[in-house]
Amino acid sequence: MxxxxxxxxxxxxxxxxxxxxxxxxxxxxxxxxxxxxxxxxxxxxxxxxxxxxxxxxxxxxxxxxxxxxxxxAQRTQIENELRQAIANISHDIRTPLTSIFGYIQLLEAESITPDEKLQYVTIVKNRTKRLQSLLNDFFELSVIESLDYPLRPDKIELTNLVSDILFGFYDSFNEREITPEIRLPDENVHLYADESAIRRVVENLLANTIKHAAGHVQIWLEPKPETVDLIIVNDAQKLVGSDVHLLFNRFYTADRTRSSQGSGLGLSIAKSLMNKMNGSLTAKLDGEKLTMTCNWKR
The missing domain is CATH 1.20.5 (Single alpha-helices involved in coiled-coils or other helix-helix interfaces)
Structure with a gap:
């Protein structure tokens, strides 16, 4: 005890x-x-x-x-991107507005000739279209990135869709004297996705290629057992390796100037749409060859 x-x-x-x-x-x-x-x-x-x-x-x-x-860290990055975006938006909107206002003042002058008046009106019209396109891109990107953006997935024939889009860009490639090497599978690759979203992605990628490509362009559709890849390869002499991860950022331009030909939002819109479809859009630089790859799950 x-x-x-x-x-x-x-x-x-x-x-x-x-x-x-x-x-x-x-x-x-x-x-x-x-x-x-x-x-x-x-x-x-x-x-x-x-x-x-x-x-x-x-x-x-x-x-x-x-x-x-x-x-x-993510919040700081988003805040920095937002500040940069606001600065770029201000610049991109102010530039055509300033130009439009300047030419309107010239049109008000009594000494201009009819030919000059027609020239100035044409310039104002083009600048207005540029501004309208810019604002449309801003609005489209904000809608796409909203949580309730609607996707309408359906069974589509991807080979036919890509072929149709490429045919629509025939004249644009021809104007740049570019003859792309195109490889599409003989069989029709079926995919369950939003057709309008896929069309927008491919159109944006092709428009970017036509705008910046120099020399040879390769475009091919590669079906795999569980995925489908759309691959676009073109020369990108102005691009450096450290810039590749910035390509899908809003307003990024490889020549570091504000292009008068586009808003810099095309690739960002394409990236957002691919994310919405649970796919991926990536870029890789090998020497002076830029490879863009869209990947969809089958």
Whole structure:
């Protein structure tokens, strides 16, 4: 009986000692977390006492801290992109507006000839169309990136669709004296997706290719067991490797100037549409060859 009493006392003492250690360790964890939250240190929480529950707690706190850091970094990136976007929007809208206003002032002059008047009216009309196209692209991108953007997936014949789109760009390629090498599968590749979204993606990619390509262009549709790839390869002499990941950013232009021929939103719209369709749009630069790859799940 006495031995049992001694054992109970020893067990109680060990338990009390264990509780004291756990309490001390909790205080230590609290202090580490306070220092981390106040910015005094960026060190993650560590546990000196072997206890699975305390280690699990510290691990979850560290995981939550990591998620907060990632969220803050993403928020900062979005804020920077938003500021850049606002600056670019202001520039891209102000440029044609300034030009339109200038030519309107010239039209008001009494000394202009009929030929000059016709020339100025044509310029104003073109600048107005440019501004309208720009605003339409802004609106389209904002609609596409909204959470409730509707997709209407249906079974489509992708080979026929791509062939039809390419035929529509025949004159544009011909004007640039580009004869693309086109490879389409003999069989019709079927895909369950939104036809209008796919058409918009392919049209934007082809328009970008025609605008910037120099030399040989390759376009092929490659069916795989579980996916389908549309691949476009063209020369991109103005592009450098570090710029490739920026291609799908809003308003990016490879020559670092604000192009008067487009808003810089075409590839961004295509990327957003591919994401909406659970597909992917990627770019890779090999030497001076730029490869754009659209990937759809079958």
């Amino acid at each position: 006495f031995i049992l009493f001694i054992v109970a006392i020893v067990a109680a003492a060990l338990l009390l000692f264990r509780l004291i250690l756990i309490r001390r360790e909790l205080g230590r964890i609290t202090k580490q977390l306070r220092c981390y939250n106040s910015g005094e240190t960026g060190k993650k929480i560590d546990v000196s006492l072997f206890d699975r529950r305390l280690e699990a707690l510290a691990s979850e706190i560290n995981r939550q801290s990591h998620l907060i850091v990632e969220a803050n």
